[in-house]
Amino acid sequence: MKAEPMLREVKVEEAVGLVLAHDLTQIIPGKFKGRLFRKGHSIKESDIPALLSIGKEHIYVLELAGGYMHEDEAALRLAHAVCGANVQQTEPHEGKVTLKAAIHGLAKIDRTFVHAVNEIDQLVLSTIRSDTVVRPGQPLAGTRVIPLVIGEEPVARAEGLAAAHKELAAAQDKLRMSPGAAERDHTTAGAGLIAVKPLRSLRVGLITTGSEVFKGRIEDRFGPIVRAKVEALGSQVIDQRFTPDDMDAIGDEIRRFLGLGADLILVTGGMSVDPDDRTPGAIRRAGARIVSYGTPMLPGSMLMMAYIGNVPVMGLPGCVMHDPYTSFDVLLPRICAGETIVREDITALGYGGLHGC
Numbered sequence: 001m002k003a004e005p006m007l008r009e010v011k012v013e014e015a016v017g018l019v020l021a022h023d024l025t026q027i028i029p030g031k032f033k034g035r036l037f038r039k040g041h042s043i044k045e046s047d048i049p050a051l052l053s054i055g056k057e058h059i060y061v062l063e064l065a066g067g068y069m070h071e072d073e074a075a076l077r078l079a080h081a082v083c084g085a086n087v088q089q090t091e092p093h094e095g096k097v098t099l100k101a102a103i104h105g106l107a108k109i110d111r112t113f114v115h116a117v118n119e120i121d122q123l124v125l126s127t128i129r130s131d132t133v134v135r136p137g138q139p140l141a142g143t144r145v146i147p148l149v150i151g152e153e154p155v156a157r158a159e160g161l162a163a164a165h166k167e168l169a170a171a172q173d174k175l176r177m178s179p180g181a182a183e184r185d186h187t188t189a190g191a192g193l194i195a196v197k198p199l200r201s202l203r204v205g206l207i208t209t210g211s212e213v214f215k216g217r218i219e220d221r222f223g224p225i226v227r228a229k230v231e232a233l234g235s236q237v238i239d240q241r242f243t244p245d246d247m248d249a250i251g252d253e254i255r256r257f258l259g260l261g262a263d264l265i266l267v268t269g270g271m272s273v274d275p276d277d278r279t280p281g282a283i284r285r286a287g288a289r290i291v292s293y294g295t296p297m298l299p300g301s302m303l304m305m306a307y308i309g310n311v312p313v314m315g316l317p318g319c320v321m322h323d324p325y326t327s328f329d330v331l332l333p334r335i336c337a338g339e340t341i342v343r344e345d346i347t348a349l350g351y352g353g354l355h356g357c
């Protein structure tokens with residue numbers, strides 16, 4: 001039978017020379033909240049007044065038996081198992097380790113895996129949502145262990161799950177690289193379960209349609225907004241061209257940007273149902289493969305996602321000008337991270353996709 005860990009309670013005055021089993025926190029309201037003594041601290045005579053001042057007349061000293069570990073060690077092992085590319089770990093604190101982004105990029109977190117870990121009793125893995133744009137230092141996940149000491153078994157199970165996931169991701173990677181396989185690169189494949197993908201710097205061609213803008217009846221408001229969104233992700237708009245509501249003119253500009261080697265082409269306005277809305281037709285006629293015209297996210301429902309060869313072409317509806325968070329803001333970072341958007345990515349936006357309108 002496995003020996004239980006020994007948690008022994010001793011009076012503070014009798015604890016000199018013994019080792020503290022857990023962190024002790026001091027709270028002075030409005031002034032300080034933090035660790036007074038760290039787990040593993042060897043208690044000295046001079047510590048006794050401080051311990052009594054935070055209300056500790058008794059403390060636990062820990063004698064760990066085989067097969068059991070302290071919360072900090074377990075949280076570290078869990079963090080280590082899930083930590084992927086471009087992610088840093090903090091020191092454990094009160095049984096918690098935080099994983100933080102090491103770079104500006106796109107967080108990739110496997111949702112099924114997170115569920116599986118949290119099915120294991122006594123372990124906690126709490127994360128942000130996958131596909132969020134993160135800055136260096138931004139928290140991605142926290143691992144925590146609920147009891148102060150935990151058996152080996154749940155921790156080893158989580159490690160086993162992580163290893164199995166990595167193997168699966170590697171196998172998927174191989175499949176993807178085989179001839180004829182669709183290029184997707186949506187998993188954290190090879191990068192770990194919680195990872196940050198770097199953003200590539202794209203050369204973006206911007207085409208602004210609308211006779212009212214072309215003829216100078218109103219001032220362009222799309223340009224500055226799209227430019228700011230593109231630059232915030234480390235890419236650049238190489239040029240902005242203006243066209244009237246005319247399919248041939250829009251098509252000419254698309255071809256011009258393809259000729260210039262643009263990595264992404266954005267066409268603004270003319271995306272809905274008026275007779276003057278020519279953008280979807282122009283993108284089609286330019287030879288694009290349409291992934292979707294219509295995106296189940298509000299705002300941003302009239303967005304078109306298409307490709308000409310490997311170059312993504314997006315038709316951006318009017319709301320991108322007014323709303324800070326639309327389907328464009330979801331898809332753009334993923335394109336910058338090198339992902340190819342497929343139909344399934346678009347349909348997945350509907351659940352939880354109601355943000356306004």
Ligand SMILES: Nc1nc2c(c(=O)[nH]1)N[C@H]1C(S)=C(S)[C@@H](COP(=O)(O)OP(=O)(O)OC[C@H]3O[C@@H](n4cnc5c(N)ncnc54)[C@H](O)[C@@H]3O)O[C@H]1N2
Binds near residue numbers: 220223320
């Ligand atoms: N009957 C329907 N009407 C609308 C629908 C629909 O499904 N059925 N969808 C609505 C949604 S959602 C959106 S979003 C817009 C889509 O707008 P468009 O992309 O077609 O935008 P435009 O009609 O070209 O322009 C709308 C508005 O914004 C002004 N505009 C356009 N470009 C610029 C620019 N570069 N700078 C400044 N202002 C610009 C334009 O003059 C119009 O006033 O459609 C809804 N309607």
Ligand code: MOO
Binds near residue numbers: 297302303317319357
């Ligand atoms: O497409 Mo509108 O694009 O939902 O506001």
